[in-house]
Amino acid sequence: MFGYKASSRKTNIKIVGIGSGGNLVINQMISQGIKGPQYINLDTNYHFLSLCRAHQKLTMSQNSGSPIEISQIMEEAARNNRDYFLKMLKGSDVVIIVAALGGSVGSSLAPIVAEAAVEVNAVTIGAVTKPLTFGLKDRLIMAEKRVAVLKERVHTLIMVQNDVLQEKMGRTAVPADIFRLGDEMLIRGIQALITTLTCGEINSGRSSIAFTEVRSFSGNPCSTELKDFLKKGSTAFIGTGSASGKRKTIEAAKAAIIHCLTEKQSREADYIILNVTRGKESWLLDVNLLLKMAKKAFSEEAKIFFADTILNRDMGGEVNVTVIAGTRE
Template identity: 30%
Template sequence: GNPEIGLRAGEESRDELREMLTGADMVFVTAGMGGGTGSGASGVVANVAREAGALTIGVVTRPFTFEGTQRRRNAEEAIEALQSSVDTLITIPNDRLLQIAGKTASIKDAFRMADDVLRQGIQGISELITVPGLINLDFADVKTIMQDGGAALMAIGRGSGENRAREAAERAIHSALLDVSIEGARSIIFNIKGGEDMSLYEVNEAAEVIRGNAHPECNIIFGAVIDADMKDDIQLTVIATGFDRAKPKDQYDFVNGAFKGQGQAQTEQRNGREPQREPADYQVRTFQRDDLDIPAFLRRQRTTNGR
């Protein structure tokens, strides 16, 4: 796709967008960056939303390496431009999803996972306000964290069993989606979601894990939502902002099954061993299909609506 065409389409629809977004308190701008529509039109949507006075949150993905150099270049330029048009921008690097999915994941599964992470990020924030729960937040609480938050990171953790709350929190803060430690964040908002048997003790346990790994002066707010579909599991979504002095995240030692500090990693570099930071670049042909510009969940919705 051509971002310039997407930009022109967005500009031509500016009046319709203004009419649609007038009166909105919060607007999510979500896109798979790199193609024409997302890279070109997302900035226009964000500009209109902020002009309307809405808290504007961008949730976007960087393309997989196998999608090609041009698509990655388009994405980086679009992300840089979008940063100045939103209050908070959450950027999810698709390549890091490969660390979660594993080598056996198909290309279809990889794109589905990227779409699902976008959905969970938006749902995790919106549920804090819209879904009644054990601990509710109002819009002012969310706005405190997200307004003028700048670049942000998002991670999701899920736990089950006796220590499910702690497990979900630990998995979130050590998620492969995070390339820096949450210790560098100045503001954190998180949403813990569980079944009807989720207790306040478990909510507090998860909160203590997050607080124990955050900066002492970090502003932390959270909510807890009951979802019967969660059954025996607990899921925690973390949004961290304010990374002016971000600390690199400890790297995971897959041999010993533990996290190792930066000092140990640097020693390995000096000894000639380079710790793996990014998934390997797979030699897969570049996709040129136009519909890759549109997230799968939007394509499914379009098909359902007969368009």
């Protein structure tokens, strides 16, 4: 079940960062050398965009007014420029839309970009953070509404809830720490997703990847099978864990699974993406044990996509595990 032949055509993945939060995530992915997808920055803040590093940058004019008024104006403008978005996304197999919900730019434009992505026939994924409930009420209402709209428009919505992170980090955590962890989770989640979706394709991961092995535990190429799962429609949550020492892979997997299970909805997952990232000096010991752990924790029926990513550098003995659990609505 190993070593699928790379398809003759590479999977075309476009990742669109929208608004400040979304673009910060994209910028970090580029800085970390995560190669393969085409990156697009979309924002109204021209100065901020000039500092961004995506392959393509799109700006829309900035308006004044309350966040709700600004969103309405922007939505209208985006609707009038639908052809522009269609052109931007044409030819993509997968579109991942990244935004921090609760602001005006990401919240209002993400659903419109999603609509265009579906129209060009791409598997359309939203990867978003939800704001803290102690934030401004306007932002919260906006985020809740947008989650509902996005669930209708995208095929799969991957969510990081800042409130859940705050609970995990404890009362002393400040918003900046929560945002940092949320961004890191999105990055690792997207990395796990694109690694699995592009299994066998050489430059799908970080530039320093020596070898990526993906198994789907059936006869089909896992990218096709995973795309089918994503397309059926689901809400997905991410868990991350790191460990070093003798039982590091198991410990990191345990931490990632526990982390993911803090989102109650993931307890009935239909599919699980499990990505182990290790340095070239580490050995992967028992894949079957990892799979058993995941099935026991989530669901015995869940389909598992397993990716083993070996970075071409020393990770100081540390192993990272990322889990994405997707549940059909």
